Amino acid sequence: MIDPTPYPVSGAWRPGDDPGRRRFLTIAADRPFALDHGGRLHDVAIAYETWGELDATGSNAVLVCHAWTGDSHLAGPAGRGHPTPGWWEGVVGPALPIDTERHFVVCANVLGGCQGSTGPASIDPETGRPYGSAFPMITIRDMVRAQARLADHLGVERWLSVLGGSMGGMQVLEWAITYPERVQSIVPIATCAQATAQQIAWGAIGRRAIRLDPRWRGGDYYEASPGDGPHEGLAIARMVAQVTFRSDNAFSDRFGRELAEHEHDEPGLWQRFEVERYLDHHGVKLVRRFDANSYLVIGKAMDLHDVGKGRGGLESGIARIRVPTLVLGINSDILYPIYQQRQIHQLLARNGTPTELVEIDSPHGHDAFLINVDQVAEAVGVFLDEVAKRR
Amino acid sequence: MIDPTPYPVSGAWRPGDDPGRRRFLTIAADRPFALDHGGRLHDVAIAYETWGELDATGSNAVLVCHAWTGDSHLAGPAGRGHPTPGWWEGVVGPALPIDTERHFVVCANVLGGCQGSTGPASIDPETGRPYGSAFPMITIRDMVRAQARLADHLGVERWLSVLGGSMGGMQVLEWAITYPERVQSIVPIATCAQATAQQIAWGAIGRRAIRLDPRWRGGDYYEASPGDGPHEGLAIARMVAQVTFRSDNAFSDRFGRELAEHEHDEPGLWQRFEVERYLDHHGVKLVRRFDANSYLVIGKAMDLHDVGKGRGGLESGIARIRVPTLVLGINSDILYPIYQQRQIHQLLARNGTPTELVEIDSPHGHDAFLINVDQVAEAVGVFLDEVAKRR
Numbered sequence: 001m002i003d004p005t006p007y008p009v010s011g012a013w014r015p016g017d018d019p020g021r022r023r024f025l026t027i028a029a030d031r032p033f034a035l036d037h038g039g040r041l042h043d044v045a046i047a048y049e050t051w052g053e054l055d056a057t058g059s060n061a062v063l064v065c066h067a068w069t070g071d072s073h074l075a076g077p078a079g080r081g082h083p084t085p086g087w088w089e090g091v092v093g094p095a096l097p098i099d100t101e102r103h104f105v106v107c108a109n110v111l112g113g114c115q116g117s118t119g120p121a122s123i124d125p126e127t128g129r130p131y132g133s134a135f136p137m138i139t140i141r142d143m144v145r146a147q148a149r150l151a152d153h154l155g156v157e158r159w160l161s162v163l164g165g166s167m168g169g170m171q172v173l174e175w176a177i178t179y180p181e182r183v184q185s186i187v188p189i190a191t192c193a194q195a196t197a198q199q200i201a202w203g204a205i206g207r208r209a210i211r212l213d214p215r216w217r218g219g220d221y222y223e224a225s226p227g228d229g230p231h232e233g234l235a236i237a238r239m240v241a242q243v244t245f246r247s248d249n250a251f252s253d254r255f256g257r258e259l260a261e262h263e264h265d266e267p268g269l270w271q272r273f274e275v276e277r278y279l280d281h282h283g284v285k286l287v288r289r290f291d292a293n294s295y296l297v298i299g300k301a302m303d304l305h306d307v308g309k310g311r312g313g314l315e316s317g318i319a320r321i322r323v324p325t326l327v328l329g330i331n332s333d334i335l336y337p338i339y340q341q342r343q344i345h346q347l348l349a350r351n352g353t354p355t356e357l358v359e360i361d362s363p364h365g366h367d368a369f370l371i372n373v374d375q376v377a378e379a380v381g382v383f384l385d386e387v388a389k390r391r
Numbered sequence: 392m393i394d395p396t397p398y399p400v401s402g403a404w405r406p407g408d409d410p411g412r413r414r415f416l417t418i419a420a421d422r423p424f425a426l427d428h429g430g431r432l433h434d435v436a437i438a439y440e441t442w443g444e445l446d447a448t449g450s451n452a453v454l455v456c457h458a459w460t461g462d463s464h465l466a467g468p469a470g471r472g473h474p475t476p477g478w479w480e481g482v483v484g485p486a487l488p489i490d491t492e493r494h495f496v497v498c499a500n501v502l503g504g505c506q507g508s509t510g511p512a513s514i515d516p517e518t519g520r521p522y523g524s525a526f527p528m529i530t531i532r533d534m535v536r537a538q539a540r541l542a543d544h545l546g547v548e549r550w551l552s553v554l555g556g557s558m559g560g561m562q563v564l565e566w567a568i569t570y571p572e573r574v575q576s577i578v579p580i581a582t583c584a585q586a587t588a589q590q591i592a593w594g595a596i597g598r599r600a601i602r603l604d605p606r607w608r609g610g611d612y613y614e615a616s617p618g619d620g621p622h623e624g625l626a627i628a629r630m631v632a633q634v635t636f637r638s639d640n641a642f643s644d645r646f647g648r649e650l651a652e653h654e655h656d657e658p659g660l661w662q663r664f665e666v667e668r669y670l671d672h673h674g675v676k677l678v679r680r681f682d683a684n685s686y687l688v689i690g691k692a693m694d695l696h697d698v699g700k701g702r703g704g705l706e707s708g709i710a711r712i713r714v715p716t717l718v719l720g721i722n723s724d725i726l727y728p729i730y731q732q733r734q735i736h737q738l739l740a741r742n743g744t745p746t747e748l749v750e751i752d753s754p755h756g757h758d759a760f761l762i763n764v765d766q767v768a769e770a771v772g773v774f775l776d777e778v779a780k781r782r
Contacts, residue, residue: 201642204670
């Protein structure tokens with residue numbers, strides 16, 4: 001069952017709260033942030049972290065884009081303001097491929113998120129109350145435009161590279177298309193050029209589970225009972241995602257058919273197998289650190305992801321990418337199957353864009369980009385060295 | 392949104408209701424039906440249909456076992472007592488491989504079901520009220536033992552063959568193990584010898600969605616408001632299943648990224664893609680014909696399925712199968728992947744049991760055993776002819 005511990009609604013972060021390593025850019029109130037689907041946001045806050053220093057020529061800046069429930073905390077321990085340890089330890093750090101001693105590394109919580117950036121749990125300056133159901137639709141392109149404002153703020157004219165896995169990879173592709181002059185290279189990982197029907201289906205099921213939870217209250221649950229919310233619906237949505245993040249073989253090897261409850265327990269509908277306990281555990285963990293409305297809004301942005309939209313279709317969209325690209329895929333990924341990364345690579349190659357495809361050999365499925373960091377680090381290291389030499 | 396049309400709680404069928412083609416066996420009240428997990432049921436009803444006649448030597452009887460939400464209506468139009476048309480048209484019928492002119496064909500609604508056999512929506516004779524949450528745990532083996540009572544009733548000493556796909560295939564395996572002397576051959580299709588962690592995970596997610604629906608009421612929703620029930624939770628559970636029943640490619644080809652709602656509709660969280668409309672449609676269809684508690688009870692029976700349980704493990708369980716076996720698998724099945732059928736075939740072959748593996752080539756995923764009936768029929772036809780010759 002879901003632990004009733006209140007999750008941190010840190011999208012509602014305010015001065016005085018412990019920011020951890022995070023800093024905040026507020027996009028000026030006199031310039032409302034216009035969104036793809038017609039909404040406008042005022043006083044947009046973007047929470048971000050940086051490592052290292054921008055060099056005199058501005059040539060060493062690296063942007064990392066996070067996935068669905070990720071945040072700006074790429075590296076470093078958990079703590080106040082950082083509910084989880086760095087999510088890409090082993091790839092980012094001193095003397096690692098994304099080298100915090102050589103590079104100026106930046107990671108920002110996405111627009112719509114709940115780890116410091118403006119999202120549904122934030123206070124709407126027009127009403128003084130949380131956005132909730134009034135939060136507008138956002139897209140991957142909106143997230144990227146907000147990051148471009150951050151680049152302006154940080155004095156980064158051009159990224160040495162933009163990298164990211166899963167939804168992070170969607171942002172990576174949009175960076176290269178929207179701001180070709182501001183990107184020297186890209187590394188999209190375990191991602192796709194457009195969401196497929198099956199990916200949309202998994203997303204839709206999660207959304208429906210959250211909507212079914214009576215504590216969702218149409219999206220306006222923040223003030224009804226502080227700390228309360230659609231925990232069970234969010235946990236179920238996360239269970240769906242978690243199965244797609246891993247693989248059949250990995251589950252069989254790890255859990256098999258073991259029961260989680262003791263043998264003497266009464267067998268019944270709710271007696272759990274180990275795999276169910278594992279999924280519950282991940283559901284509870286997410287509920288503690290993540291806001292259900294952010295989950296909905298960001299998930300929908302992924303379903304809407306299509307680099308070809310408004311650009312004459314998929315092939316024309318990809319054709320706008322002209323910078324050296326390292327495409328990483330995972331051979332056991334059931335959510336973003338390897339054919340999708342091969343497709344990106346092949347379309348780039350057809351247009352003469354320098355591109356390389358590396359297939360990570362792992363039993364862990366989609367999450368391998370967070371687990372098999374040695375393989376990711378090796379490929380990224382070689383690629384970034386080559387990119388730096390070409391300058 | 393879910394249509395509020397009441398679903399037929401036909402597990403609560405009573406004399407006077409239109410039985411359609413169905414007949415009913417009631418297992419005598421003085422002999423309570425003992426269940427694997429310790430429960431007992433009284434006055435168990437098994438709804439069944441037959442086609443053709445048992446011949447004088449009793450050598451032409453064929454049993455077909457249905458899947459999760461299936462029923463006894465193998466062939467023939469929909470109508471009262473039969474909410475859907477025959478689910479295996481093209482395999483079963485005059486001059487077809489399962490030949491209603493040559494064979495005596497039997498199909499029974501499983502124990503725990505809601506299409507005439509005793510299930511959670513049936514009246515508990517001890518209380519005079521629907522079982523609801525009081526319905527005991529059942530297993531695939533319980534379903535098979537109930538079918539054996541039906542075989543006794545019909546005068547079938549030995550089946551020429553027992554066939555079935557998905558959960559039907561689980562029953563097929565248990566038939567050959569539990570009653571080796573009553574089975575001359577078997578055809579397990581798109582099934583497994585034991586449920587894997589991933590299969591259990593999908594089942595668990597569906598159960599949680601039903602439990603989250605406030606109208607589930609802990610399982611006792613029949614009398615609260617007749618016709619009402621956890622429609623949305625069941626629809627979400629079905630959405631999960633439906634994605635696993637098909638394939639990534641089939642979804643992409645059929646739905647792509649088309650929107651279901653008109654272009655001028657306001658984009659928003661609940662604006663649906665075509666694939667979502669399709670899943671909704673299947674959810675609504677199931678809600679109209681199926682009971683949520685049956686879905687829970689039968690789904691749990693599948694998760695508990697393990698031919699090795701209490702028999703010294705998987706290999707020892709399979710080793711008890713000594714009759715000629717045709718194993719059918721589907722190369723695009725993501726729910727019961729082809730490796731599971733290869734495993735059954737290989738274990739049988741190792742023990743010297745006559746076995747043949749046919750891999751259906753289809754883009755449709757698990758449901759191909761209901762869609763690509765030509766390939767199924769061809770393999771089954773050849774096999775049954777050989778089995779009949781061997782007598």
